[in-house]
Amino acid sequence: MASAFGGPVSLTFQPIHACRKNKNTTFVASLAYVIEAAPLRVVINNREQHLKTKAGESPLLLQLRNITKRYGTYVANDSVDLALEHGQICAILGENGAGKSTLMKTIYGIQQPDEGEIVWNGEKVAVTSPSVARDLGIGMVFQHFSLFETISVVENISLTVPGSLPDLAEIIRQKADEYGLHVNPDAPVHGLSVGERQRVEIIRCLMQDPKLLILDEPTSVLPPHSVQQLFGTLRKLSERGVAMLYISHKLEEIRDLCHCAVVLRQGRVTGTANPRQATSAELARLMIGQDIPTARHAEAKPSCEPALTVSDLTYENPDPLGESLDSVSMAVRPGEIVGIAGVSGNGQSTLARILSGEIRLQGHMAGRIQVFDHPVGDAPPGTRRQMGVTFVPEERLGRATVPTMSLADNVLLTAHGAGLVRKGLIRRRQQADFADKCISAMDVRSRGRQSIASSLSGGNLQKFVLGREILLKPRILIVSQPTWGIDVGAAAMVRQKLVDLRDTGTAILMISEELEEIFEISDRIHVMYHGRLSPSVQARSVTAEDVGRMMMGEFDQKMRAA
Numbered sequence: 274m275a276s277a278f279g280g281p282v283s284l285t286f287q288p289i290h291a292c293r294k295n296k297n298t299t300f301v302a303s304l305a306y307v308i309e310a311a312p313l314r315v316v317i318n319n320r321e322q323h324l325k326t327k328a329g330e331s332p333l334l335l336q337l338r339n340i341t342k343r344y345g346t347y348v349a350n351d352s353v354d355l356a357l358e359h360g361q362i363c364a365i366l367g368e369n370g371a372g373k374s375t376l377m378k379t380i381y382g383i384q385q386p387d388e389g390e391i392v393w394n395g396e397k398v399a400v401t402s403p404s405v406a407r408d409l410g411i412g413m414v415f416q417h418f419s420l421f422e423t424i425s426v427v428e429n430i431s432l433t434v435p436g437s438l439p440d441l442a443e444i445i446r447q448k449a450d451e452y453g454l455h456v457n458p459d460a461p462v463h464g465l466s467v468g469e470r471q472r473v474e475i476i477r478c479l480m481q482d483p484k485l486l487i488l489d490e491p492t493s494v495l496p497p498h499s500v501q502q503l504f505g506t507l508r509k510l511s512e513r514g515v516a517m518l519y520i521s522h523k524l525e526e527i528r529d530l531c532h533c534a535v536v537l538r539q540g541r542v543t544g545t546a547n548p549r550q551a552t553s554a555e556l557a558r559l560m561i562g563q564d565i566p567t568a569r570h571a572e573a574k575p576s577c578e579p580a581l582t583v584s585d586l587t588y589e590n591p592d593p594l595g596e597s598l599d600s601v602s603m604a605v606r607p608g609e610i611v612g613i614a615g616v617s618g619n620g621q622s623t624l625a626r627i628l629s630g631e632i633r634l635q636g637h638m639a640g641r642i643q644v645f646d647h648p649v650g651d652a653p654p655g656t657r658r659q660m661g662v663t664f665v666p667e668e669r670l671g672r673a674t675v676p677t678m679s680l681a682d683n684v685l686l687t688a689h690g691a692g693l694v695r696k697g698l699i700r701r702r703q704q705a706d707f708a709d710k711c712i713s714a715m716d717v718r719s720r721g722r723q724s725i726a727s728s729l730s731g732g733n734l735q736k737f738v739l740g741r742e743i744l745l746k747p748r749i750l751i752v753s754q755p756t757w758g759i760d761v762g763a764a765a766m767v768r769q770k771l772v773d774l775r776d777t778g779t780a781i782l783m784i785s786e787e788l789e790e791i792f793e794i795s796d797r798i799h800v801m802y803h804g805r806l807s808p809s810v811q812a813r814s815v816t817a818e819d820v821g822r823m824m825m826g827e828f829d830q831k832m833r834a835a
């Protein structure tokens with residue numbers, strides 16, 4: 274059978290038994306189907322009854338019919354059909370650039386589809402803006418929080434939800450009790466952990482009584498113990514009839530939480546799956562069309578002399594809301610990967626900025642930073658780069674790239690010294706070749722080197738930035754959150770590239786909140802906690818539980834007691 278792509282179509286039928294059984298709901302066995310490379314209409318579960326549907330409500334909360342969204346001639350969403358029931362938690366899966374965010378932006382009214390229609394509770398609607406979406410009952414929890422740090426929780430919420438502060442504080446307490454989202458309405462936001470901030474974002478959505486919540490990679494910022502707490506809340510919401518669209522690259526979490534999964538590839542729906550019955554490997558295969566390789570990780574053979582040495586680094590952050598460092602010491606040798614684990618907000622981003630030279634040794638800082646034998650504590654980033662140090666910051670837009678510039682011009686920002694400029698003039702051929710190499714080496718899905726950085730999907734821009742720095746063949750690479758927002762297939766490729774770079778003799782310092790990633794490719798592991806760094810441990814000699822305890826500060830208590 275030929276598909277719309279002209280390629281073959283394969284059909285796989287897979288029986289699903291009652292996948293969400295509770296005393297209120299009776300299921301009939303239904304079929305989940307996977308259709309490769311063909312547009313299809315998705316009907317997620319056939320049920321005998323829809324007991325979560327209230328009187329006057331359509332059994333389907335949301336239907337997308339033939340939604341198409343183009344950017345110029347590029348089709349980001351292509352005839353997407355989707356149906357969602359009340360209370361259903363549906364994962365949206367897809368590789369970087371598959372069109373997930375584009376689809377969510379359309380549902381939330383941030384952008385308009387070029388073709389197709391949205392049917393809400395049985396009625397065709399035009400979601401012309403996020404406020405129209407909120408009025409309908411659609412809420413969105415973004416990956417990056419939008420809270421003002423210097424005011425309290427209730428003051429933040431009052432900026433979008435009408436009501437007096439005492440009344441709002443009372444409602445916050447009620448919602449917090451009802452859904453296990455404990456947060457003090459009067460607490461200033463700057464003192465809250467990331468988990469608490471996310472609870473505030475969710476409470477803010479709940480106060481608008483949503484029927485559908487869109488969650489964009491909600492666990493990427495959370496420490497492991499907060500993930501289960503969040504899932505508890507989401508399950509409660511689902512039981513009360515709130516439907517959810519859940520974007521994530523973390524397949525285990527999708528298997529744990531979601532009732533159904535829709536797979537997008539190149540803007541099209543290419544299949545559905547029951548995540549509770551599929552393995553992570555099967556879900557990954559559905560997404561990327563092949564098995565995921567794990568990094569081939571032979572034991573490191575580091576040199577003796579460290580490439581990067583940090584001794585007794587203490588930094589009192591002049592920003593009262595910023596992270597400080599306390600007596601941080603470590604060394605990274607050529608040919609090894611040193612991972613720094615820790616819950617975000619414990620000083621990792623300050624450390625990365627000091628090591629890159631963005632913050633330089635001055636009065637409120639003590640200690641020493643050396644690249645091989647040279648002290649660099651007061652050297653600017655350019656000098657450090659000339660010594661063979663490259664950096665990948667966690668913020669790709671704005672810090673790693675200029676959003677409004679093309680990929681070709683973004684290459685010049687850090688690779689100009691690699692023969693791309695001579696006598697002050699840009700060598701266009703070499704510039705184009707370097708950009709093309711980054712794109713092909715890292716499989717960056719874009720419309721070529723002239724694409725504007727901000728038009729790339731988050732994961733593809735991240736791959737481009739990594740490629741730029743790796744191609745410079747650095748002596749030292751300092752990388753923060755290397756696979757943040759990158760799909761599982763691309764993450765495996767990125768980790769392999771880091772291991773390959775290590776094997777050429779580069780010293781790599783990797784700051785990551787993903788414990789799995791830390792374990793997969795680090796040779797030694799440190800943990801950061803409240804601005805202090807643990808002694809390093811050999812990655813092969815500790816368990817995730819050991820590191821988890823270190824992340825909760827156990828090493829710090831021992832060091833202080835010693």
Ligand SMILES: Nc1ncnc2c1ncn2[C@@H]1O[C@H](COP(=O)(O)OP(=O)(O)OP(=O)(O)O)[C@@H](O)[C@H]1O
Pocket residue numbers: 344347349367368369370371372373374375376718719727728729730731732733758760
């Ligand atoms: N404003 C824009 N202008 C041009 N192209 C865009 C724009 N926004 C997105 N695109 C393109 O649309 C495609 C889909 O992007 P989208 O952000 O929806 O992908 P995604 O599946 O969310 O990816 P990721 O997992 O990396 O976040 C990408 O190829 C991207 O380059």
